[in-house]
Amino acid sequence: MEQEIKAEFESSGFSVDDDDQILQKCLTYCINYKLSPSDLVSNWEIYYLNRQLNGLKLENAHMDGFLSYLQNETKQKIIKEDSHLHVYSSDDVEMLLGDDHDSTVGILNTPNSQYEKLHVDTYNSVSTPKTKENLLSSKDATDISSRITPFGQRISKFTSQFVFNSESVENRLSGQELNDMEDDIIRRVQTTERCNLQVHHLQPQSGCRFMYDRTKDRFNYLDNRIRKHANAFTSYGLYGEPSDATLASQKNTFAVGMVCCDGEGHLNEKSILMQGSTELSGGRRVRLDLQKLAHFSLFPGQVIGVEGHNPSGHCLIATKVIDYMPSSLDVDLPPAKKLAMDQDYQPTSSNDSRVLSLLIAAGPFTTTDNLLFEPLKELLAYASRRQPQLVILMGPFVDSDHPEIKRGTVDRVFDDIFHVEILRKLYDYTKYMGPSAHVILLPSIRDAHHDFVFPQPAFDIRQPDDISHQIACLPNPGLFSANEITFGCCTIDILKQLSGEEISRTSTDTMSGDRMGRLATHILGQRSYYPLYPPSLGVPLDLSLAPEALDIPLIPDILILPSDLSPFVKALSHKENDAEAATKCMCVNPGRLAKGIGGGTFVELHYNSEPEKSNASIIRI
Structure with a gap:
């Protein structure tokens, strides 16, 4: 069985250190936790991704942490099977x-x-x-x-877990500020500068019809993506005119197509196909040979440019893969597609205006043992003390995966929960903070009170007259700007889904071990909030609704991608002329505000004209 375990690791791309103790420990884990070799390797891949380990070699130093992960997974499985069981801490x-x-x-x-x-x-x-x-x-x-929740028993209310650009200490939580948060005395709100907010692309529209997706719509969307990338490479003029990759030729050619899998399983090096556009190749597919490449990173649905030759007409031997769209097409949006949320907004071109303080949080906003929305109350209390110019809240707000909602034991309508527990608290917050406070809401497909479709229309709410235009509702995905800083947001967990579908080959001299940064860079390189196709199980992708809503027309200054993976704040560099250009985008995964019966994480960000001058903190509550 030890040899089966070793073979299973090697088939998944991992190598086992020459130490018999590692295989003996793995065998013990399989026996104690009733795992097959394939189940053990699957758990190791999840642990490897969550810990962001470097290298593909299984070492003895990793085994203790892996054992803790298996113990925690077993405990969570027991709790899930028996909902009345509580594991005391x-x-x-x-x-x-x-x-x-x-x-x-x-x-x-x-x-x-x-x-x-x-x-x-x-x-x-x-x-x-x-x-x-x-x-x-x-x-x-x-x-x-007489009833106290586990969330209220935590020792520390707010702890700084990670600081981006730690040399900028002006926004870091100090001990005195943490003590001030425990003070029950309401301080007078200081006047803060009002941010200028603009929303781009309100598509799909609220109340639109969906579940009318046709095969023709999906085919046209995918073919348009391939043609758009081919036109970008043509206008860029660096790789020549794209040709048909299915034709036999002894000469090196350049082709553009979409990565596909020849079966229903996961992508691997032996099952990679490339589908061309109907214009160049009639939509035919050709097998892709990547043996000559030192490094690559591919997933189904990715549109790539390939340099190579096809001697037989059945297999394209690649010598170079370009997995991004040339960035020379960055253009600003037409003014007609912008909706100003601040009527007093006067556009300026000064870099001094590109300064913004904001909080970013993603749902769930309540713990799994109740529907009190205690983490949301704590977040708004924190915001009332820190006084950011903008608060971005991303769904799910009324989580369809909440135990009480899944069991059907809630005696309230979902819309009532949203209006009472979410909107009413936000109304009180904006009234308390005054006209300088802005809140942005983005829905999620896990919102029980909203349309189950992606792309998703914005919430349709009616604000009181005294706080009108202070709460903006965006579709999912959404694009907006504040103080001339462009934001791109999407609540689909695309990072987790890409991590499960991507295959890659890395070399230490050419690529770093920053897997999360590489996955986020795919979003920018593909110019799509959801470049994965076929979509992940459970994603209601409807390409007949508003396929242009998935496109990223320009590289945003800040890209927000909430995920179940470890929260992070990273500065991404997009490629241009086969080299890394200056950093253009800051990617933020705020994590989840509530995790289980305890608190989660959110991000406090102070943006100052560019990522190098900005700083952020991942804060755990």
Whole structure:
């Protein structure tokens, strides 16, 4: 069985160090956790990606961390099978043995169903918000104070997990600032500079029809992508005129096509096909031989340019692969496609205006043991103290994967949950912060109260007159600008899906081990928020709705891609003339604001004209 384990690792591209202890440990893991060799290697690939390990060699130093990962996965599997089972941690023991609960924040208490129903009824019948004390009787207040959530028992409220550009310390959390967050005294809000907000491309429109996707629409979309890349290479003039890759030729040619797999399984070096456009090759496919390449990174649906020769007409032997669209086509959007959210906006061209402070968070916004949205309350409390110019909130807001929603035990309409628990808190926040605060909302396909389609229309909400234009709703994916800083956002977990479909060959002298940065660079190189095709299971891709909504017309200054993978903030360099140009884009994965019964992460960013002068913090709550 040890030899089976070793062969399984090698078939997945990993090599095992010449140490018998590693295989013996792997065999022990298979026996203790009832895993087959293929299951063990699959778990190792997930651990390898999440830890962002360098190299493809399995070493003895990795085994202890891998064992901890397997133990945690087994525990989570047991908890999922028995929803009534609770695994106690050190925080729970301190809660049970502690005598004093007075220090617990009051808003983190778990209300009973009577309070939840009363809260909804009060919102529907009264337009003026009331305080919690007016809604609760003394008996209800006693019942609520006796129930404490695990989220409220965490020791540290906000901890800085990672700092981008650590030499810029002006925005780093200091100890005094963390202590100020524990202060219950409401400070007077200082006047902050209002940001100029513009939204680009409001497509698809709200209320549009979907689930009418046809094979013809998908074919036309894919063929247009290939032709668009071919035209870009032609206008660039560096690689010559693209030709038909299926024709036999002893000379080196240049072809443009889309990467495909010859079967239904995962892509590998023996199953790579390239499909040409109908204009050049009639949509025919040819096998791609990559043995002569020292490095590559490919996934299904990727449009590439290939230099090579096809001596037999059945296999294109590649000598060079260009996996990005030439960047000479960067053009600004026409003014007619822009919607100004700030009526007082006056465009300027000064670099001094490209300064912005913002918070970025992605759902879920509540823990899995309740629907109190405690992490969202903490985030807005943090925002009221830090006073950013912009807060970007990305779905899911009413998560369809929440245990209570999946079991059907919620006695409220999903729209009511969204309006009461999300919008009402945002209305209170914007009223408290004044006209300088802006909030942007992006939906997710996991939102139970919204259309299950991608690309996805924006939320259709009605704001009170006194805070009109302070909350902007964008489609998914969305493109907007604030203070002349361009943002691109997409709530589909494309990074995780690409990591499961990509195959790559790396060499230490040409490519770094930054896998997450390479996956994010694919989004920019393909000029598409979702370049993967066929789409991942569970993604309701509808290419008849608004296929142009998936295109990235220009390289944004900040690209926001929330993912279940480890949160990060990276400065990406896009390629031009076969060389890395100056950094143009900052990629942000804020993580999830809530993870399980505890808090997650969000990002605080201070952008200053370019990524090198900007700094960001990944903050765990």
